Amino acid sequence: MLHLFAMLAAVLMTTPMLPRTHTVTPLPRFLTPPVSREILDPEDGSLTYGPYGQVWRVPMQRREIALTFDDGPYPFYTPLLLHVLERSGVPATFFIVGRSAQEFPALVRRIVVGGNELGDHTFNHYTLTGLSDYQIAYQIAAGGAFLQQFTGQPVTLFRPPHGRYNQHVVAIAHTLGFKTIFWSDSPDDVKNISPDIVVSRVLYYARPGAIVLMHSGQYKTIEALPEIIYRLRAAGYSFVTVSQLLRDGNYDQPAQWPIKP
Numbered sequence: 092m093l094h095l096f097a098m099l100a101a102v103l104m105t106t107p108m109l110p111r112t113h114t115v116t117p118l119p120r121f122l123t124p125p126v127s128r129e130i131l132d133p134e135d136g137s138l139t140y141g142p143y144g145q146v147w148r149v150p151m152q153r154r155e156i157a158l159t160f161d162d163g164p165y166p167f168y169t170p171l172l173l174h175v176l177e178r179s180g181v182p183a184t185f186f187i188v189g190r191s192a193q194e195f196p197a198l199v200r201r202i203v204v205g206g207n208e209l210g211d212h213t214f215n216h217y218t219l220t221g222l223s224d225y226q227i228a229y230q231i232a233a234g235g236a237f238l239q240q241f242t243g244q245p246v247t248l249f250r251p252p253h254g255r256y257n258q259h260v261v262a263i264a265h266t267l268g269f270k271t272i273f274w275s276d277s278p279d280d281v282k283n284i285s286p287d288i289v290v291s292r293v294l295y296y297a298r299p300g301a302i303v304l305m306h307s308g309q310y311k312t313i314e315a316l317p318e319i320i321y322r323l324r325a326a327g328y329s330f331v332t333v334s335q336l337l338r339d340g341n342y343d344q345p346a347q348w349p350i351k352p
């Protein structure tokens with residue numbers, strides 16, 4: 092019996108507590124959208140902006156592109172990835188899991204010191220569509236609040252785990268002051284594919300204002316990255332953080348493009 096108590100105490104002592112620097116109750120009424128439609132690119136009908144602050148791609152003329160990396164930080168992969176980015180002078184946006192940031196804070200500091208941007212990928216990386224509104228709000232708010240200590244200012248970008256979302260998720264994020272950042276270009280690098288395929292898929296979907304989703308815990312992606320950077324630069328692209336992309340694309344005054352019925 093004593094042994095059992097000792098085990099329980101050990102588990103409790105090593106289980107990290109959630110940060111308590113935020114409050115999310117009582118919840119406001121989320122679900123009345125300001126506009127119930129999405130703004131489409133007139134050329135190909137692809138998604139750009141959504142009514143709850145969602146962003147798939149930033150419509151723009153100039154050849155800017157934002158590399159984004161989900162998950163982590165990871166003790167092995169993140170320093171390698173940062174090395175490639177720093178050597179190339181490329182800033183990126185890292186969607187960080189609060190729980191992992193709590194475990195490896197020095198890596199989060201290195202990401203920030205390297206001139207990269209942090210985005211909120213929730214505190215525990217649960218699939219949000221299976222949670223209650225309160226739990227969704229808590230996961231988003233706790234992740235953002237934890238990352239704020241590294242940035243010194245509120246984190247405003249959010250990406251749902253596994254890209255899984257519904258109207259509740261994006262509306263709650265919007266209410267909490269986050270833009271939900273999706274992507275327009277992804278090599279699907281969580282699958283078992285070669286670095287060459289990672290490169291060719293990223294290049295295939297690249298276009299001005301694109302947001303590229305990759306994963307920081309994939310060695311093949313880190314292997315592919317120098318070639319991706321070299322080829323995109325050769326095609327005239329420059330690399331910016333997601334916030335910079337939004338500023339350069341005048342996100343606050345979106346073009347009056349066709350809206351999805």
Ligand SMILES: [Zn+2]
Binds near residue numbers: 162212253
């Ligand atoms: Zn993720």
